[in-house]
Amino acid sequence: MVQPQVSSGKEVVVRDRSMMYIIFSSLLLDLLAFTMILPLMPSLMEHYRKNDPPGGLYNYFLDSLERFRILVGAPDHYSSVLFGGALGSLFSFLQFLVSPIAGGLSDVFGRKPVLLASLVGIAFSYVLWAVSHSFAVFVLARIIGGLSKGNVSLSMAAMTDVSSPATRASGMALVGIAFSVGFVVGPVIGAMFAKYGATAEGDESWFVKPALFALSLAVADILFVITCFRETLHESKRAKSLAASLNQAVSYINVISIFKFSAVQNLPNAGRTELQSLGMVYFVYLFVYSGLEFTLTFLTHHNFGFTPMRQGMMFFWMGLTMAVLQGGWVRKMKQQKVKGAAVKGLLLIIPSFVAVGLAYNEYILYLGVFLFAVSTSMVVPCMTTLASQYGGDEQKGTVMGIFRSLGALARALGPILASIAYWSVGSTTTYLVGSVALIWPWYSLKRLSLKQD
Structure with a gap:
């Protein structure tokens, strides 16, 4: 059902469901380019190990990582995996820094210009990747890519703009579907480049082709947003003071302020407490x-x-399961059922990790992985929907940015601690302790009284 459009001069703000699919398509293009590098990481690390200068950045990082590997007792052949994980944590930490800032700027200037700036930065990171004949340039490309990754929180904010409370769960489910499809198809594309490109004997520039392919997706995304994305935050609903937004920049990157959602103004005390607990x-x-x-x-x-x-193939079926559930069930969920679905998803993740930790055959492992996929399809889109209920129209970008930033900080720190635990006390203990730790989020959300209750 198409809702009325709001016009202000040349600006047209769209209030219909078609914008949801435009946002979904833009995010999917970005995620396809982003995820295709994942299976290429081992080959890329091997390439820089062989070709980076002896005094280059790769060997400096490798020496530091080697001390960490020895400390936690990881086998030598996992160094490249740990290296890739360290880069992934760096990327997530940069998202933690940039997401609330991008969201806050979009509350002042509108979603489209800030989204385009993010996409241009992402495209430039792929340009650097294509010419990264040294590891230092490759790391610089990843840094610029991480600092430009505010487009995800902006997409969530735009999805909130164009959805009503009744359709918001559907919009956030579309974001989840974009992630699921991206993490299914993107790695397959990357795996094909890894199989047919990275193994080419004597070709020291094999990575240029996948980098240019990622660049072509990024450029297509920019052109798509320019031509199809119409501003979702009407000028009358934007934050009025740029100075105030810039003054809040410190709170955007202050961990304590992030957890307190300090940058979100004019929230009643009860609403702020609920949002902080949810975060x-x-x-x-x-x-x-x-x-x-x-x-x-x-x-x-x-x-x-x-x-x-x-x-x-395991991750392919996980992603496919999530995409089917989010597209066929979560997307159609009524607002009053969102919290209940999130609680059930948090409960399912507990036996999932018990099964994986205790698995002595592949059947138990696959049961745990299946529960893992079902839980993931429910928790993230539903909790994002719950968070989107807070803040006025002029601060939805800030709320979504901070919420995304909390997730990025968790993804930056979690793999580090889990890797230390895995190699220090073993997989079974790590997963069982993790499953016990996951009782707290389930119990806390179950008891939490939220805006929609």
Whole structure:
């Protein structure tokens, strides 16, 4: 059903469901480019190990990582995996810094210009990747890519703009579907480049082709947003003071202020307390979840002898399960059922990690992985929908940015702690302790009285 459009001069703010699919398409293009690098990481690390100068950045990082590997007792052949994990944590930490800032700026200038700035930065990071004949340039590309990744929180804010309370769960489910499809198809594209490009003998520029392919997706995304994305935040609903937004920049990157949602103004005390509690539940959940998710590749290889191809198929079916559930169920969920679904999803993740931690055969492992996928399809979109209920129209970008930032901080820290635990006390203890830790987010959200209750 198309809702009325609001016009202000040349600006047209769209209030119909078609914008949801435009936002979804833009996010999907970005995620396809973003995820295709994941299976290429081992080959890229091997490339820089062989080709980076002796005094280059790669060997400096490798020496530091080697001390960490020895400290936690990880086998030598996992150095490249730990290296990739360290880069992933750096990328997530940069998202933690940039997401609330991008959201706050979009509350002042509108979603479209800030979104385009983010996409241009992402495209430039792929340009640097294409010419990254040294590891230092590759790291610079990842840094610029991480600092430009505010487009995800902006997409969530725009989805909130164009949805009503009744359709908001559907909009956030579309964001979840974009992630699921992106993490299914993108790695397959990357795996094809890894198989047919990275193994080419004597070709020291094999990575240029996947980098240019990622760049083509990023450019297509920019052109798509320019031509199809219409501003979703009407000028009359924007934050009025740029100076006030810039003055809040310190609170955007202050961890204590992030957890307090200090940058969100004019919230009643009860609403602020609810939002803070919701943010803490989300952070703890993703902190434990992301750490165990990261070590899952260690466990399947170590305990079950999974090859990279079998691991790829495992993640393919996980992503497909999430996409089907989010597209066929979560997207159609009524607002009053969102919290209940999030609570059920948080409950399901507990037996999921018990099953994975205790798995002595592949059937139990697959049961745990299936529950893992079902839980993921419910928790993140539903909790994001709950958070989107707070703040006025002029601060939805800030709320979504801070919420996204909390998730990015959790994903930056979780894999580090989980890796230390995995190699220090073993997979079974790590997963069982993690499952116990996940009781707290479930119980806390279950007891929490929220705006929609």
